[in-house]
Amino acid sequence: MSVRCIQDGLTGFVTLDNPPVNAIGREMRQGLLEAVAWAEGLNLDRVIVTGAGRAFAAGADAKEFDGPPLEPYLPDVLDAIERSFVPWIAAINGVALGGGAEIALACRMRIMGPGAQIGLPEVTLGVIPGAGGTQRAMRLCGLETALELIAFGKPMGAKAALAAGLVHAVEDDPVEAADMVNTEELLCVVPTWELPAPEMDVAAFSAVRENLAKRSPGQIAPHRAVEVMEAGLGLDFAEAMALERATFLDLKSGDQSRALRHMFFSERAAKAPADLPAAPQITQVAVVGGGTMGAGIAYACLSVGLSVVLLETDADGVARATENVERLIVAGLKRGRLDDSSAEVLRARLVITDDYGAASGSSLAIEAAFEAMEVKKEIFAKLDAALPADTILATNTSYLDIDEVAAGTKDPSRVLGLHFFAPAHIMRLLEIVQGAQTGDRALAMGFGLAKLLKKVPVLAGVCDGFIGNRIFSRYREEADFLLMDGAVPWEVDEVMEAFGYAMGPYEVGDLSGLDIGFANRRRQDATRDPKRRYVPIADRMVNEGRLGRKTSVGWYRYPGGGGKVVDPLIEDLIAEEAHFAGVTRAEIPDDVVRERLLLAMINEAANILGEGIAHSAADIDLVTVFGYGFPRWRGGLMHFADAWGVVEIVEKLRLLEAQDPVVWAVSPVLAECAAAGMALTDWRAKG
Known part of the structure; x- marks a missing residue:
């Protein structure tokens, strides 16, 4: 069963359990509807709903994306939860996204764990929230915050959600905290559907539309979400919910939603082939070349906890490489992605030198030097001589023949292409290029690095320019x-x-x-x-x-x-x-x-x-x-x-x-x- 119900005195515990992310399918919707009746039949004091594992619920079940809606529909399930005489508390223990967030918003009270996230990212799949997200969010956290949350689809962390009024508390153990809520206090919380809609704010709508024109040009769903929210200000709750649902279903069958769903599934499927061995452990990476690309690769590796030896040709090259990496660290500090302490940790894990022997402890070496075959052959000869025989050797070439590069090494099976895209610490694509003699261990290393760096890996063959x-x-x-x-x-x-x-x-x-x-x-x-x-x-x-x-x-x-x-x-x-x-x-x-x-x-x-x-x-x-x-x-x-x-x-x-x-x-x-x-x-x- 994807919904488990346990009674403890006058408290009902409902657990969403559909691994790995508690996706909301027909069975879960049916289970939730039955849980409402179960709680009311027992005349419980409260129901605490949470997710099994690391997620609360991460949206709709992907298996149902392309088919017609199946009963019971999520809006009806959430309406039953919201209007039940037994108040529900959402104990948000992990990500609550899309329909998961809508379940939480329909509950009388919401308590988040400190590392949890809540969001309505439906626009990233070409639709809008279809089970009350547009209407409940703006009643809870106000128009401006709700517009940002829904039109751009970016989740909120626990502190931000608390400050916005989307949740009532942040606690280390949200289930225990929900169990401790005073019954009288719980019953005094007004159900979301009874809250008034915000006042019309012309400036807020104008600002979000202007922002969408810059950040989401050509996309339909974000603008439709804004339209539904604007129209909802002048409708009663039931009418606004009907408009939201009709808009969701219309967008779901459109070209943009199909395209975005295709990208969602393609990205999720981008992983190492099933027949590859497990990726070798990576603790230290050597990067050859401290220019813009090499510095970006080094910074990306440092950012996920790897030690990096950045190799250059001479003292001047070392100085330039040091300056390039430091510029990225300073940029991270300015953007708030690093604090002084974490910046020092990155610096401590970095060695910049012209001594190839310093990289002897590296399990992977990535060449990111000038795009010339003679330069790359010279570097690979040095790597071949200085590094252990089991170190994987990769080139970041954008065009050149990897087989020609590999031919000059003692063991071409350990050579592959890892084509990063500039800026390497930001761009998510990684072309993993398989040469004629590239071995499975080298490929596994490439896919393992992509997973560590949270890159989207794509396997490519050798030709001029790859894919x-x-x-x-x-x-x-x-x-x-x-x-x-x-x-x-x-x-x-x-x-x-x-x-x-x-x-x-x-x-x-x-x-x-x-x-x-x-x-x-x-x-x-x-x-x-x-x-x-x-x-x-x-x-x-x-x-x-x-x-x-x-x-x-x-x-x-x-x-x-x-x-x-x-x-x-x-x-x-x-x-x-x-x-x-x-x-x-x-x-x-x-x-x-x-x-x-x-x-x-x-x-x-x-x-x-x-x-x-x-x-x-x-x-x-x-x-x-x-x-x-x-x-x-x-x-x-x-x-x-x-x-x-x-x-x-x-x-x-x-x-x-x-x-x-x-x-x-x-x-x-x-x-x-x-x-x-x-x-x-x-x-x-x-x-």
Whole structure:
């Protein structure tokens, strides 16, 4: 049974028990409804409801997400709890999220453990609270706090919930504290549904809508939540509850909710393959290179309790690395993520040196040096000589051939790629790249590190750019084709920002530095297909010193190091290059810009899937969302392609292929899916 009821005198103890997080399914809803009748039949003084294990209840049962609602419905169950003559107390012992929070809000009283959290994160799944969360929260903690809690879906800790009025007390043992509540005091607590709705606050609604426009552009659910809360101010409780439920059910069947649920399940499934051995224990990590990326990796490892030996080439490198890591520690102090004591603990676990022998106790070494094969081979030779034979060696390369790196070591089975994304201590994606000879132990180490760092791990094969950068390179290539054919950078950026990206490709290029892409193109010169169209506009930018933000000028100008400003000189530069190439430029409509960029990425991603570089369409979705800013609410690149329709995509690609059969050759995977009426999500390699 997912609900256990025990009587002790005049107190009933109801335990939510559906491991691992007490998800609320049909059986639990039925059990709660029966518990109301049980308590009333015994004429109890009170019911104390809590969760088994570490959670109170973490929302709806995932198995029911895509099906029709099943009776008894949660709003009806909570209405029975709230209106029962036996008052219920929620003893919140762990996370109470979504429906779990709504159970607690329907109780007469709420007591939290000090480490517990309560929240209504439904908007992150493309819906709104559907069992009274919008109405009860604003009656308990006021309009402004409730709007923040619901529209942005961020949980509150115990202290914040107490200060907001969402709970009545914070106690080390919330069940014991609930048992000790004076009966008269309990009966004096007004049921939430009887509390008046807050007064209308035009400024609060205006502020939250303005904030949503910045933080959640393109997303429907947060705005619908705000609308329901605003309308609820002028309705009686039952009418407001009916509006909330109708809105929830409408959103639940929508494209955005399906996309966000897909991402939720894909993220949850991102873990080590079942046939891998247990991850070796990690206590110390060596990081080679103390630049921006290496310092970020080192800081991330320090933050989860690992010791780090940061290796540099000489005394100057050691000084730079020290400064880079310290800058991150200071930033953590300013943001309140560290206090002085924890900052000192991090510093104490860090050694920065040019002596590779100092890293001999490391179970894992991560190279994060300059993106050049000769540099990486030299570093791996040093690591191979200095570290024990069982130390796993990883490279953070973004593009280079891991098999070539591994070939220079005594044991290539201990070499893998760990491709972090900048800033490494913040970005959640980790591409784990498996070389031809990478062993299971090395892969297990990679997945073990991802789990420690709370990264989203995606297994990738070896090719130029792996999954993410290969797709991004094709995206940037097509953007440059659009420039040559008639677009300008700010038009391209605006189109992709309207689609849902935080930045378009040209602003991203300015942020990372145009010299990085330039160096990568020079590396590819020797192997580039001479029949493939090439646009030299970005090369000319670099040759003229326009490297992006670092030089205050790139595709945009950055006066005084501030925000971007459109640079008319770019239009002249593009026009000149088009003239040299014999291209007649013409205005390109926004929908064509968007379509060509998306088709280019989808076609490349399908090739990556077909070649086995990615193991599933869902893995590509994780990479594009967590590493490259594809809008999560569109479900990732491949989910979006399935929603668009594979048949239509192939038809459009065929038209482009007729114009340029080299660049636009249709992926065999897409052609196969279109012919079979199959979704990319369902495609699997034969054999």
